[in-house]
Structure formats: C-alpha cells, structure tokens
Amino acid sequence: MSQSSMAVVRPSVVVPLRPTTVCAKCEQRTISVCNSIPDEDLHRLAAVAVNMAIPAGQGFIEEGDSAGFFYNITGGTARLFKSMPDGRRQITGFAAPGTFLGLAAQAHYGFAAEALEPMRVCRFSRAGLEALMEDFAALEHRLLEIACSELVLAQDHMLLLGRKTARERLASFLLARGAMSSDCPLAPRFNQHRLVTLPMSRADIADYLGLTIETVSRTLTKLKTDRLIALPDAHSIDLLDPTRLKMIADGEF
Amino acid sequence: MSQSSMAVVRPSVVVPLRPTTVCAKCEQRTISVCNSIPDEDLHRLAAVAVNMAIPAGQGFIEEGDSAGFFYNITGGTARLFKSMPDGRRQITGFAAPGTFLGLAAQAHYGFAAEALEPMRVCRFSRAGLEALMEDFAALEHRLLEIACSELVLAQDHMLLLGRKTARERLASFLLARGAMSSDCPLAPRFNQHRLVTLPMSRADIADYLGLTIETVSRTLTKLKTDRLIALPDAHSIDLLDPTRLKMIADGEF
DNA sequence: CGTGCTTTTGAAAATCATCAAGTATAGTGG
DNA sequence: CCACTATACTTGATGATTTTCAAAAGCACG
Numbered sequence: 259m260s261q262s263s264m265a266v267v268r269p270s271v272v273v274p275l276r277p278t279t280v281c282a283k284c285e286q287r288t289i290s291v292c293n294s295i296p297d298e299d300l301h302r303l304a305a306v307a308v309n310m311a312i313p314a315g316q317g318f319i320e321e322g323d324s325a326g327f328f329y330n331i332t333g334g335t336a337r338l339f340k341s342m343p344d345g346r347r348q349i350t351g352f353a354a355p356g357t358f359l360g361l362a363a364q365a366h367y368g369f370a371a372e373a374l375e376p377m378r379v380c381r382f383s384r385a386g387l388e389a390l391m392e393d394f395a396a397l398e399h400r401l402l403e404i405a406c407s408e409l410v411l412a413q414d415h416m417l418l419l420g421r422k423t424a425r426e427r428l429a430s431f432l433l434a435r436g437a438m439s440s441d442c443p444l445a446p447r448f449n450q451h452r453l454v455t456l457p458m459s460r461a462d463i464a465d466y467l468g469l470t471i472e473t474v475s476r477t478l479t480k481l482k483t484d485r486l487i488a489l490p491d492a493h494s495i496d497l498l499d500p501t502r503l504k505m506i507a508d509g510e511f
Numbered sequence: 512m513s514q515s516s517m518a519v520v521r522p523s524v525v526v527p528l529r530p531t532t533v534c535a536k537c538e539q540r541t542i543s544v545c546n547s548i549p550d551e552d553l554h555r556l557a558a559v560a561v562n563m564a565i566p567a568g569q570g571f572i573e574e575g576d577s578a579g580f581f582y583n584i585t586g587g588t589a590r591l592f593k594s595m596p597d598g599r600r601q602i603t604g605f606a607a608p609g610t611f612l613g614l615a616a617q618a619h620y621g622f623a624a625e626a627l628e629p630m631r632v633c634r635f636s637r638a639g640l641e642a643l644m645e646d647f648a649a650l651e652h653r654l655l656e657i658a659c660s661e662l663v664l665a666q667d668h669m670l671l672l673g674r675k676t677a678r679e680r681l682a683s684f685l686l687a688r689g690a691m692s693s694d695c696p697l698a699p700r701f702n703q704h705r706l707v708t709l710p711m712s713r714a715d716i717a718d719y720l721g722l723t724i725e726t727v728s729r730t731l732t733k734l735k736t737d738r739l740i741a742l743p744d745a746h747s748i749d750l751l752d753p754t755r756l757k758m759i760a761d762g763e764f
Numbered sequence: 765c766g767t768g769c770t771t772t773t774g775a776a777a778a779t780c781a782t783c784a785a786g787t788a789t790a791g792t793g794g
Numbered sequence: 795c796c797a798c799t800a801t802a803c804t805t806g807a808t809g810a811t812t813t814t815c816a817a818a819a820g821c822a823c824g
Contacts, residue, residue: 340670342762348670362662405658409615412665417593417601419672420721468673509595728804
C-alpha cells in the first residue's frame, strides 16, 4: 500500500532496551506476552525490542506494508483498521496497553494502526521474536492463546456488524467498554464500574460499528432519553442500566 | 447453550483411528495440521483422534458448549455461525476439507458448526492435542499460523460486513469462492477457474454476507443482467468478468 | 475570545428489509 | 416415469432503518 513505512513511523523517542533493566520493571509485563519469558532470559527479549513513543494521531502500522515487526502496547490506545480505496474504513478493534499487535499478517500487514492518544509501544523484530519462539515454547503458546481470543472477539464483532441494529451495536459497544475498564487492573475503578470513558471520536466509533457519525450520535441521544445512559460530556458515558443495556445488546427485549 | 452436546452429535459412523495406517494415508494430510507431526509419531496423533461421518444438516459444534474437541475436516463442507436469541444468525465462515476447527473458543465454543453436506471429520480431544503440542512444537507453530490466517480472513470479513454494499459483498464472495476452487489442489480445475459451485443455500449466503435471501437473489440477477456472471443453475455461477468483479469487490469503479 | 473541529440535530434520499406471491427445483411415493 | 408436495429461489410492492446532505450548537485550543 505505502511505498515506505518510514514515512509513517516518525517516533519522537526511540529507546533501545537494555538487558533485564527495562523489561523486568515494565508495568505491562504481568498482562502481556513478555511474561512468558523467564526473568533470567529477558535480555534476549530486550535484544530484539525497541521502546518507542508515538505521538497522537500518528500511524505506526500501514496496511499492506511488509510485516517486519510485532508490537506490544505499553501506553495509550490505538485504532486498528482496514481501508477501501475510496476512503471507507472499518475499525477492527481498539488496542489498549498490554495488547500484542501484528498477528493478523502474512508477509504483509492486513491492517493499519494509528495512535488515538500519545502512545508507547515495544517494537519487536518479527524475525527476532520468531527465533525466540523456537527457544521458548511458552512464548509461542501465549501467542496462540492471544490469537484465539482475538478470533473469538472478531467473530463476536462479525455478528454485531452483520446482524445487529444500530441500537444493539451501541449497547454492545458501551458494555464492552465498561467491562474493559472494570477488568483492567491498572484502570481506575469508577463507581459501580458504570462510568465509561471513550478515548475515541464519534467517527472512530462509527467506523468500528459499521455506522455513520450521525447514527452513532442519534442513537446515543436516544439511549439517553430512554434513561439507559447519561452523557456528562461527549467522551464520558454513564451506564445507568447495564442490565437492560445487556438485554438490548443481545437482542432480547 | 445446549444442555448436552450428545443431543447434537449423532454420527452414523465413528471410527477410532488405528496407528500409522489411517493418518499417513489421509488425503488431507498434506494441507492440514497433521503434517506437522512426523510420520513415525502419527500413532500419537491417531491415539487422540476419532474419524466420524456427519450427515448433511447435522450440527457437531454447538455455541456455548464446553470446548472439549478440535476438529479437522476431511470431507464435505460446514457452516460456522453465531446466533442471537431471536434466531438472527451470522455465518462467520464456511469450512472446507483441510480446515482445522475449534481455535475460536475459550472454555466454551464461541460458535456453532453444522454440516452443509455429508461430512467426514477427525475429532481430536482438546486435552490430547494440547498434550501433543508440548512434545511437537511444530504442531503448535502450525496452529498459530492457522489462527493468524483466520484472523486475517476475519478482518477482511469485518470490512465487508461493516462497509461494503450488497453488490460489493456478493462480488467479494464470488471471487473468494473462485479463488478457493482454483487454489485447492484437490478441487477440479474448471475452464479458466471461472465456474464456481456453491454448496450452500441462498439463506446461508445471506447470513454470511449480512443480507437477506431476497437481497442476495436480486443482487445476483443484477450481476447477471450486467453480464458479470452467468447462472447456469442456482448453485453454479460462472464468473464472466473476474477483473470487473474484483474492482466492484474492492469498491473501485 | 475567536477559530476550527467535533458533535448534535433536522430533513430528504437511498439502500436494504419485509411482506407477499409466483416460479423453479428436488425429493417422494404412486 | 410421472405426478405431487415441499422446499428453495426469484420477483414485485411497500416500508423502515440508516445514510446523505445540511446546518446549528458545543468544545478545545491558541
């Protein structure tokens, strides 16, 4: 797709990782792939890794580019998407800290990734990590687990895109966001897990749910007038009735 | 979802595989997971496998059931799908001979599988195959490859479901079917790879493409009047202009 | 405190779904 | 082998959800 991936990745900070110091302390280690490598071998992981800062809005994986790297997100959120020549876009997921990126690729990436907010990522050379898999079966095992759980999410999303109404899509999305913030040990726990913050724009939500911005906005205001959610501001949503939202999301009502 | 998976699986023939004889001769071996196990160890694979015949229309994986097995298709085609309580259905894929099934599951299957035609499958106990992965890294490696390529397909399908028009969906579907029959070394090669046979009904196509039966039918007749395809009969489609179909599928024209 | 972008809201248009027949096709039994 | 029935597919008319086009309101940033 793009002639040069260098045009896309212009990290403001690139830090080659030094053995055992950085990785062992990484706060993402407990939840990421890296925990499949024992402490004493972390230097081998660090040897194929580079920690990078990515400014908000910047792309760091371009659809169609040669898939030379894997990424592990250590800070910030990314949108992952596929595009059509005329600009239509389908966001296939949002990637939070701890997410491993790059499995959905053959020789070339099948998707693009852009920073929603300022990000930090660990970038692994593909060849390097694949070599590591030969010595650490646990690493490959973990990647298979990750791929399988992404497959489950992908199928859920296909059901949403192919068969759910706009209202059901929004309900599903908000609940998934709510579950996400309550699950993540690092995220702040809000009152009753009900306040959801959305780091992405309405355009991103629309492209994720297969709708238009206007339909997303209209559907949210409808959910508000139905007293199912409250909208303190455009990027905060209070799930007033998670039970009924769940029923809507599942198409039962 | 279902109380008992036994109610679903009523194979007419169950053949416990005997060491080295069956697997080594299996015509699917060259293209399936099984080729990651060396010939001399095939008895260990056979020890956790059962070959089963499944009559047309019968389900053999039920969404929500405990994920006790993996499957490898050796004959016939299956539809894989997710359902909503009110009966809405999203087919996530069609599985041809050589396909490995069961990765998109955690403790429970996230999808269901039914035979489109009379099928033969090799059923592996999950625990058994997972134990084998510990001894044969190549097996786990192959499964990761499979999971990754399914992830790519899943993302392609999300773009289709979220952003493509009915016409674009049908064009994409027909071309994918065409590519499939020309790729598979076992499938008969038709003139110029242009004649596609569809083992599934219009309802299945509709549920795969996120449309209704009527829209599928109407869109196909429109493609026919546009001289892009011919319809010798309802389940055979001749791709008269693959180039233009490709452009339509990609949204360029 | 503008200026520009995002979000919301409104009106009109379109694609696709639903409802409803009608026509093939396939499988069954006489 | 042929009628008969059931199912699958096609076609038509209508309708609804969602999109498109358009503009106002709200926020954020300089």
